[in-house]
Amino acid sequence: MRMRGRLGLLGAAAGAALLLPAGARLWPDGGDSPGGDDGKARSVPTDLRARDPRATAAARRVYALLAGLENDARRGRPSRTVIGQHVELHNERYNPRYGDVRGTKPPGYYYRKARDITGRLPGFVELDLGPGYGRPGWAVGASRPYSRAWPGCGKDWGYVDDAVDLAVGVWAGLPRPADGSHRPSGAHTDCASGSEVSLPHNAGGPAGLVGFSFHQPYPGSPVKGFPQTLHRNSPGARDPGWFDRVVTPGTAEHGALLFDLGFLADHLGYLAGRGVPVLLRPYHEMNTAPGQGFWWAGQDPAAFRRLWRLTYDYLVGRRGLHNLLFVWAPNSWDGSYGRDPHAYYPGGRHVDIVGVDDYSGSPARPFGGGAWTEIWYRGLERYLRPRIVSESFHVPLNEAQPRTLSRTPWVLWTVWGQALTYDNVSEPRRKNTTDDVKRTYYASQVITQQDFT
Template sequence: MVVLPRLPRAWAAALSALVLLVVVPTACSVQAGAGHPATWTAAGAPRSPGPTLAPGTGAALLKRDPKASPQARAVYQYLADLEAGARAGKLPGTVIGQHIEAQNELYNPDYGDFKGVKPVGYYYEKAADITGKLPGFVETDLGPGYGQSDWGVGNPRSYSQNKWPSCSPKWQYTDDEVDLLAAVWSGHPRAQDGTYGTSGTQLNCDGSTTTVPDNGGAPAGIVGMSFHEPYPGAPVKSFDEVLCRNSPAATDPKWFSRVVDGTGNPPEHQALMKDLSYVADHLEYFAQHDIPVIFRPYHEMNSAGCDGGFWWSGQKPADYQALWRTMYTYLVQTRGLHNLIFAWTPVSWDGAPGVDPWDYYPGDQYVDLVGVDDYSGSPAHPIGTGEVWTKRYYDGLAAYDKPRILAESFAVPVNSRQPDTLKRTPWTLWTVWGQSLTSGNIHPDAITNSNADVKATYNSPQAITGGSGKYDPSTDWSALHVR
């Protein structure tokens, strides 16, 4: 599903022909309010079958993966068009995203803006509670697990494959994440795959229930997944085992090479492949249901030193590239997952927390989107005297000639301290990290996003959101799926 943006009239006119050919049924029309950017809505009923992809759609994605799915091509082209418009100075819009830490929402009562268990997707729905609009993008984090000794799942699902124990304690969140992403892309309930029946609520193995956040039952945005993988062979699946200082990399300089080098199939490499098979089984569910996923693995690889980064961070660039290639080859070539859009996102490179990332870049043949996890400063105190907030990273990534994303940030982009961010640095996608949407206890320099800031972001003329959170027949997001 591609959610169409609020576009300036001049650019909308130039782009509308392409978009109509790619993803929009002939019943769709462009409407613009007086003095405001154009807003795309679907009109007419019943909805007629939409056209297939126009030739050349997602050409760069097809160059990387000739078997890329039509839905993945359409999403990539959508972001590529936003990037092209931004480079032309047209301010086409930024998709506003929300990251979800489902394991913390479900199992950590101290997480977030109140004490107590939160339903999975709490911070996805929180944006709509504040603004009346859902994020246009939601990313979940399949790893790292929550203190269990091995991978598992909640209810028995196709991706369990008799390989991952089902009804496992503290693993229900992975099922809930998959269901949330499927609901954002496809709508819910989804009786066709045996989940949620007609009520939007399902009974879990442990006696609890899960209700997918309400998006009106209709498609509401694009979706992604990150993977905080505990170090291969970790005896516990938890965030602590993701950190480099707790991994063998901290004491054994040759350990990482054994992880990425399959020669002789050492135990460390076998453990890596087991982890990758776990994430692949979940991603395969999306491929089977024609859902494209922006996949963002092995991020922040340029963290300075082992103390502050993940186990894959601060390694020799060639070894990191080997890790990425191993992951890519397994997911795309071995497992045949052609619904993926790969995002490479170093951490902000200002020396603290990150160093220059360029030598870590895996190569155009393995990457579709480039971005940054920006934790170097705050809107009140941008890094660098006199610098425009996030501009160092926006400009630094320009040479890759790929859609640029702000993959993680504590702050919403439009706020009282930096009201012009989306004009000065029109990222194609801006994702707010988890509980930082409304909770200020994340980092000493992190501000609390006020409700006014969140509203200003979601109501910005440059913001591309996922809708109202309530189904409106005049805005049928399902009409925007590729046929």
């Protein structure tokens, strides 16, 4: 067994390797006994089978890693943080005004951008399977055996194939020998545009953990794009009974929801078949004020919990997906845009990881009067789950806040898309300096791709 600092490597499914905290008392299958009260802070359980008895071995090991890091932090031991990068593939591939240079970009541009700056790739990448890019209906780039229910070779839908392939590549390595995926490695031709597209290489070995968000346009939306994810553009903006029908079996609206979830499940099922565990983050920022966020946000909390649980039951129960770790991520509850999220929590039987999308405050002007992000870190402690920053414009370690991870040792921190360098090429407001990114990626507290190789 190779060692890298306090972290050792354990073999996992699909030829991948996983980090595990040296102090974790692991069973051979990646489980651990449920945590107790050690007199300082209650431990989180580290065996994923407490939630899903059929969880895959790879998913159990990923959860054990994150739970072990969380328990180290709760017990006052030195802990580490996986640095993550969100990748908006639909914007990278089709939006020339997106990001730090003008023009469309290869898929995974911001995944590899961290390496361009630091020589290191992130230890986690989160991808979107929605919202689409303003095209009618769900579609795919080129049909695969698992995606034949959806129109193939759709314009501006090739990013879906690339998201799935990049996820396999991060978990198992790129380039890799042809393994049955539609685009196993290197350059390929987009069937709709005829253009050449390349996925980023990561030395051909396991490169870290994978997540997906599902920016789902409202059920029944004829067009799939970001505007259709917003409450103000959904039927719920005009019909107060619409959301309740979405979560009521037997209605047309509920049938439309299941249709959308079928699209999600088909792709997640392919990843399950390739041994890839996925941190799935659905229905985020549910605690925004009514009318200000997504179509699922600002609703009656009981109705939202029904949405979460029926989604869980569909994916895990009906579709048999046991490679998933469910991430519940409210918006920062600053009292204006975001409200206290506790009423929206679906419960530990349906949630593995808790997080926050933190856009309130900044490193220079923290919200809440304490250390930067501390108000959210302490607020999530009650849920007894690994705590993450699921979205942020900023890297955790920067000139204004060089001790963030000492004060708030989040187990995972994900930077949102283009904010790693610039907000937008047409409005170049720098979110992170090059020194900030290097400070984070070179820190001994931070887990990057090279810790997984």
